[in-house]
Amino acid sequence: MGASQAVGGDYVCVTTSEEPKRHTEWTFDGEAICVPTVSATGHGHASIKRIHYVSGKFSAATITVVMMKKKNVDIYVPYVYHYLFAHKDELLVPLMRGSANVSLNDVRLGKLRIPVPPSIDEQKRIVDKVVQARLNIESLKKQLTLAELNFDKEFSELRDSF
Incomplete structure (x- = not known):
């Protein structure tokens, strides 16, 4: 779903904005960390200004990667969120690629390892x-x-x- 398609409603819709929007539909249910896949500071500059922690039923814009805990993993999702937020410049920004439209993808993000x-x-x-x-x-x-x-x-x- 594009960020502009959030039309208000009962469910959180995570975008790259500071505050989540609202939408009438949900596509995810559970705890998640949503990371923007595009640079927050514009054309040709690798930067991530914000990531989001969300819990419950929600939707997310197509310009975000939704990271959810695997069922067999014993981890406290808010810990991962706070760790990524504290280290986003060192961990997430180096994963962004491109010279004009700088972006991050789920494959590179999936290879990220953090100490827990x-x-x-x-x-x-x-x-x-x-x-x-x-x-x-x-x-x-x-x-x-x-x-x-x-x-x-x-x-x-x-x-x-x-």
Whole structure:
């Protein structure tokens, strides 16, 4: 499905956009990591700006590779997502080919190997720490925004008092 065919609906539709779109149909069911197959920065430049983790029923644009866990593999999919996200420039960008339309394909992506802690519990512990750190950052950003607004208000009142 082309990204422009997402017409709204009940199901997530993963594209190369930062925020997923919505669609009336789904083609996948389960946990997956969706990786764009085309460069995010344009003609002739190999770069991947974002990858997506999705769970449940969803569809994906044809310009993404959908990576799903094999049934016989004992792995925590969010661990793989966070690892790929943290190392996308070192792991994914070198797999992109082309001089004009730089792209990645599922064959090259399928050959990618990443280190995985042996236990699911360890994988979950690592993901929990990353998620908690990200939540802390977001909380601090909100506090900073509020402090800046408060400062602007107080400074404005100070200026107006003269």
